[in-house]
Amino acid sequence: ITDLKIDKKTKQVQIYSGEEWLMDMDPELVWELGLKKGSVLEEEKILSAKRKSEEKKAYNQSLHYLTFKDRTVKEVEDHLKSKEHEPAVIAAVMKKLKEYDFVDDERYAAQYVKDKSNFSDHGRNRISSDLEKRGISKEQSLPYLEEHCNDESELEKAKELATKLDDRLEKLPYRQKLEKIGRRLQDKGYSWDVIQGVLSGIDAENKKSSAYKEELEKNMLKAV
Numbered sequence: 636i637t638d639l640k641i642d643k644k645t646k647q648v649q650i651y652s653g654e655e656w657l658m659d660m661d662p663e664l665v666w667e668l669g670l671k672k673g674s675v676l677e678e679e680k681i682l683s684a685k686r687k688s689e690e691k692k693a694y695n696q697s698l699h700y701l702t703f704k705d706r707t708v709k710e711v712e713d714h715l716k717s718k719e720h721e722p723a724v725i726a727a728v729m730k731k732l733k734e735y736d737f738v739d740d741e742r743y744a745a746q747y748v749k750d751k752s753n754f755s756d757h758g759r760n761r762i763s764s765d766l767e768k769r770g771i772s773k774e775q776s777l778p779y780l781e782e783h784c785n786d787e788s789e790l791e792k793a794k795e796l797a798t799k800l801d802d803r804l805e806k807l808p809y810r811q812k813l814e815k816i817g818r819r820l821q822d823k824g825y826s827w828d829v830i831q832g833v834l835s836g837i838d839a840e841n842k843k844s845s846a847y848k849e850e851l852e853k854n855m856l857k858a859v
Contacts, residue, residue: 636651636652636657636670636671636672636673636675636676637651637653637672638651638672639665639670639672641662645659647659647660647662648660648661648662648665650665652676657676657681658681658685658688659688660684660688660691661688661691661695664684664687664691668684668687670684689720689721689724690724690727690728692720693715693718693720693724693725693728694728694731694732696714696718697711697714697715697728697732700714701732701738705742705743705746706738706743707740707743707771708729708738708740708770709769709770709771710769710770711729711732711738712725712729715728740770740771741775743769743771744766744771744776744779745779747762747765747766747771747779748762748766748776748780748782748783748784749779749783751765752783752784752788752792753783756795756796757823757824758784758792758793758820758823758824758829759780759784759789759824759825759826760825760826761822761823761824761825762776762780762784762824763776763780763824764824786828789825789829790829790833792825793820793823793825793829793830793832793833794833794836796819796820797816797820797833797834797837800815800816800819801816801837804816813834813837813838816834816837817830817834
């Protein structure tokens with residue numbers, strides 16, 4: 636090694652042999668490996684140093700990514716892939732993150748289901764689908780869905796959403812309004828049984844209203 640320079644922008648140590656640049660390396664790793672001017676690096680040691688440097692870089696990137704919020708294993712892996720790290724480097728970093736409990740899909744699934752069931756209008760199917768996109772299977776999320784998204788709580792959430800939609804769509808023809816509410820509940824991830832239960836309730840309530848009777852009379856007159 637003929638020279639070691641700090642890149643002010645990246646904060647990495649640039650290592651040179653003669654006039655040739657060998658690699659960039661994290662300063663902490665340079666210290667751990669005891670590298671300095673005059674150190675002799677054989678090819679095998681250079682390759683080992685490069686691998687360790689890449690793993691260190693990927694590990695720091697993953698920690699930065701995890702700073703903002705909890706992530707699934709798949710999300711972190713995809714993030715590292717987007718940084719163009721090799722599979723072996725990603726595997727080594729993920730192993731370390733799991734050992735230190737920085738990523739845990741079971742913990743993520745439990746918290747995600749709890750938060751979405753309590754603070755969103757998403758139904759069970761939508762929550763399960765969103766978790767699958769994050770790499771968490773239906774089997775992994777099932778215990779938490781059964782705990783927080785039971786039939787009773789699903790029906791209450793769907794009714795609350797449907798009531799808001801019913802008021803918002805009051806100017807639409809009756810049947811068209813029911814169809815829109817049904818599609819909206821389906822998009823939000825509610826089961827067909829829950830949707831049918833909600834629409835039946837709205838149907839019963841609307842049939843008591845004067846607006847429904849007026850619409851019914853208009854349709855009867857048109858049919859005559």
